[in-house]
Amino acid sequence: MIPVAFEYVRPTTVADAVSALRSAGEDGKVLAGGQSLLPVLRLRLAAPSTVVDLGGISALRGIRLDGDWLVVGATATHAEVASSPLVATESPLLAAVARTVGDRQVRHRGTLGGSLAHADPAGDLPAAAVALDATVVVAGPSGQRAIPAREFFTDIFTTALAQDEIVAEVRFPRTPGWTARYEKFHRTAQAWAVLGVAAAVRRQNGSIAEARVALTNAGPTPVRASGVEAALAGATDLATVRAAAAHATDGTTPPSDASGSAEYRRHLAVVLTGRAVAAAAGL
Amino acid sequence: MARVSVTVDGVRYVDDVPPRTLLVQYLREQLGKVGTVVGCDTGNCGACTVLFAAPDGAAQAVKSCSLLAVQADGGEVTTVEGLAGSDGTLHPVQQAFHEQHALQCGFCTPGMIMAAVDLLQENPNPTEAEIRDGMSGNLCRCTGYQNIVRAVQAASQASGTGSAVPPQAGPADTPSTAGVA
């Protein structure tokens, strides 16, 4: 119930946050929305000596357009992302996924940057970032660097972030006119995804011109379903979509745990990919 | 210790708290606002839900067990104790919970009511499905949720925008098929 005591720092600039993390060393922890961190602290599964709260840094907030990019600040909340007209237009898949995270209260506090940095294999937003070829911009002692989402997630709960780096913003290629669907399969509304499929398609003249598909909880990191995407090109009917969905298991190494076996997850990957793409494409 | 200044149910408090203090602990143990309760340690049950407005933001439902008191500094909190009018008139959601028998033991009720207030603030006329989905961050073990859903419908109607509460249980009875059937 009660976390282990810690020092609390609430910087107002990215530079101060980075230097606070740097001086905290290995025992430092970043607090963004806190919706994953607070339960972990309360259960005493982690005992950081210093907690660096990003909540006071206005530079990390907001959602804007920058050329071909939709830029979402690291501390934009799921609710902000889900309800943003800009996101709805420019990245319908991101909006669709953000709407499914946690519950209303969690979405009011939880942040995009926090979700990506937490890198829970069952988290929903990492799959959206990977599907959409997002770029994660991180800030560290030597300034900013950009990491492609596919390289950002390195293992279960592990990212390419150095200890003294924070996520500054996430840049999504603008995909106006695309249609999207996130098929989240969970046992109860509160439960983590057993498996999820994030799919976005661009249709042209009644066929699928381009598709982006990535899977949640089909491995230690989000799995981009490139085989599915390739097989979807030009698809005009359900049969082709289903056939393409058979490639959804490519490259997956799903876990076996209390919510499902690896075999079942592979099966779900195919079924849900078919459904997600069909729904996204309006088939 | 960290200095916090928080307005709770219209009263401004200034305190020094250990940084590890959860907002709900601060409310209950330091301010005596025991109307807000703790039901779990993983952010699932929602019993501790309050409305929180950051200094630069609008009031939104949050789980006060998943927020540090220091994070609430400068903000404004509304708990179930601060909803009724100064003359004791119940908030329409409180009144609806009473009239629809939406509580039994009452332990989840503060969180349910605050979540419902928040939901109706955003969507004054929710469908049954929207209510069930919108209240999914709150667990109840007594009511089976049926009368909670009806209470939110009734409160929606009482606010003048919602649809009528169905007279007696009449579930959706529409066949469905798989998404790609």
Place this chain on the structure above:
Amino acid sequence: MTATLAGPEVGRRRLRKEDQRLVTGQTRWTDNLTLPGMLHLAILRSPYAHAKITRIDVSAARQAPNVVAAFSGAELDNQGVLACAWPVTEDTVLPTYLPMAVDEVRHVGEPVAVVVARDKGSAVDALDAIDIEYEPLPVVLDLEAALAPGSPLVHDSAGTNKAYHWVFDSADAGTGASVASAEAEVTVARRYVQQRLIPAFMEPRSVVVDPTGGEWTMYSATQIPHITRFLLAATTGTPEHKIRVVAPDVGGGFGGKLQITPEEWITFAVSTKVGRPVKYTETRSESLVSGHHGRAMIQDITLTAKRDGTVTGLHVKLTANMGAYMGIITPGTPLLGAFMYNAIYKFPAYRFECTGVFTNTTKTDAYRGAGRPEATYAIERIMDELAAELGLDPLEVRRRNWIRHEEFPCTTVAGLVYDSGNYEAATEKATGLLGYEALRSEQAARRASGDPVQLGIGISTYTEMCGLAPSRTLGALRYGAGGWESVTVRVLPTGKVEVVSGSTPHGQGHDTAWSQIVADQLGVPFDDVIVLHGDTRIAVKGMDTYGSRSLAIGGIAMVQAAEKVREKAKKVAAHLLEVSPNDLEWSEGAFRVKGNRDQAKTIAEVAIAVFAAHDLPEGVEPSLDSEATFDPSTFSFPHGTHLCAAEVDTETGRVTIRKYVAVDDIGKVINPLIVEGQVHGGVVQGMAQALFEDAIYDESGNLVTGSFADYLLPSAADLPEIVCDRTETPATTHPLGVKGVGEAGTIASTPAVVNAVVDALRPRGVHDIPMPLTPERVWQAASRQEGAA
């Protein structure tokens, strides 16, 4: 009994008087309490399922900041023991159950040391300073492995993991024939597993003990303040008259707070040691691992029948998981179902056997329904299997076997006398509300078209026994206490009424329902009645709340107490009206002179006269209150028909309940609003067993589902609306005609849901799916057995 029954209050949809406080946060949960000088207790718990404690030293914890005291199990030498009240056989193994372990731990989460400090945070922090070493011992978790020769023993001293073997045989009892001789044209044998469940009341348990002045007040989130007081006295040697137990607002129980707990006993002992008030409030994680669990048994069922569907015999063999220790009614809980497996059916031969088994897990005990949901599940599942075996509609098989309404009262093969019931009426109403025939047609169409979403209809025609229990019966079953209940009705000088209830609520709405009953009995306004409970200094006598007993038993005590008050008041009224008591009649809430209705006295008018006492009839005491303690002679038997239409997505295994109909016959209804609420909540708890909940241990004995992130309780988004209706066949054994409703929904709904899913997949050769019906299990059933016989 000649109660006034058809008053204006009873039967009304009265909004609850409890609500005003609860919706505004003006609550009295135990954890809200802060007493002067109060300290906070934290408990160190065993991470091992079975181990010797080879070393324990709490001295460093005593030196930690803000710590007032710390104790190991051995150091807390006044901790007493936890008693089991129900040794079901003469030779039931009852191992010593210490609140805090001394040498050996037998399940994960067992308390091993405590710290008490100025604040909660300091107490929890100091647990880290306790020096403790364990020597792990072999762990046994599986029920059948525990009974096998050479199994590791949970309790060495017992020499076995078998706690008891209990048998009921209708041939021995003289209530029927032997199952061995039953005609068996068809035999259906099945094994069902009742998975382990966690009651998961929303309010975590909390206890505050104030030892000030050589008297002890314990505030506890408990269902059973009176039993707790008695057992505290009996097991710690503290004089009973110096113990007061208070159950303030209690946030749900479902049997989970029908317990005397290690945490209560430890807090009691520690507060005595330190001489200051001490509070302990569990976290949810502690609650899930330490509060008792429910169900957890294997059911081997053999049903015999004739080819026309007539059941001829039933043999039930249970293997029931006790966990590591015996809680207050751990051994008896499975036996509460012993008399219910025959359910609503007539057949001539019945044998029930139950073997209790110790394992290195959290103890089991009562959880909503306690024994009866398990029984109902097994019989209602196997009746469907019999129907499938015979190619009959499952409703038809039930019709051919159930007790017809004209056959009541009816003595069952288990020896109970069912006083009343009308299974035909409830079933007819339920099938109409569901649209049974139309859904059967749709089911056939979906089967024919090979729709990936299949439809199933599940039936549960249940009965249960409420009103636990006649003291004689309890004695015969070797339970340690009686089953009476006590109520005091007290009319105050201004005509307001105090009802002191021995049974104490935790969400049931006693304040409202009791007020309705007493308002009618005494002709006073609903709002003029207050119901007091939950404090052994106020409600001095009581047997507390469980087993759907409050109204079924306490309700009779209440009517009797009110009648006594009225009898006394009548004498005074007659005196005041200067007529003979025989000239008075009780009518429209007043004593009226026969033939001259306007000459009347209300209870309030009598009350003020009694208070003044200036002019009372000879021999009448100047008080207008009365107590009644009622011990039932029998149970009550609610029943009903629940129907579930479920859609099964065969591609993912997802089950969606499309429509659920609950038609219950609980006799007379005091408040339909409260009854519906009980049904909704009960049905959903039963659905949750069918679909979601499962307390899982890993092979080392760690509770994998140790938080609400893993132990899946459904939210509003996971459930359908429930269609509720009733038939009303009044109980003939109760002056109000009521039967009880607290557990009915839970008892009925689990088999209805599972029957529906199995029914949907039966053409694929599916005859069972283990609970909970996870999507993966349903998908496996739907896909692997496709095309099988």
